[in-house]
Amino acid sequence: LAKTTQPISMDSYEGQEVNITCSHNNIATNDYITWYQQFPSQGPRFIIQGYKTKVTNEVASLFIPADRKSSTLSLPRVSLSDTAVYYCLVGADSNYQLIWGAGTKLIIKP
């Protein structure tokens, strides 16, 4: 049973900032939040991981409020190549990455 809830699909346009929110009401104290990206017929690829507040890397930012019951993946200035499925996972250590939800299908339009 997936521990996360995220929108099934989203649309946006090139050059826009895209925010995908994930709900995880039952997050445990030791749980981390991780996002993966998957292109058709390819394996998922790690994007970002965080525990609280804000994490930023070269491709995305992850915002986690104080209660940690949700998180938001932010993709700045998206391009057509960001069209993919994005998965939010919650858990501690290695076990959490065993339960994958349906993901959010992001479509970027020109």
Next chain:
Amino acid sequence: DSGVTQTPKHLITATGQRVTLRCSPRSGDLSVYWYQQSLDQGLQFLIQYYNGEERAKGNILERFSAQQFPDLHSELNLSSLELGDSALYFCASSARLAGVYEQFFGPGTRLTVL
């Protein structure tokens, strides 16, 4: 390139047959995970091995089995194949890098059962 290799890339077989999928993890990674992804579906975790031993089991059918060998490569055996077994099968290995726990996925094996 994730560093995880899977063979073969494509496999076409008939119902009732048996196939073996192979995975080599990234150098140094001890864990191997197997996932099944049917068309337009999410990833279904099948099984995890750590340094040769089964660590966790998901929704793996009794017709499916896996093992991890001393050189850490893994094989997933699928027998008595049914049409519904047609899917992409991914293997992943994992590591903790700079405090982040990450899975690295292979390119997958596309299995078609006719």
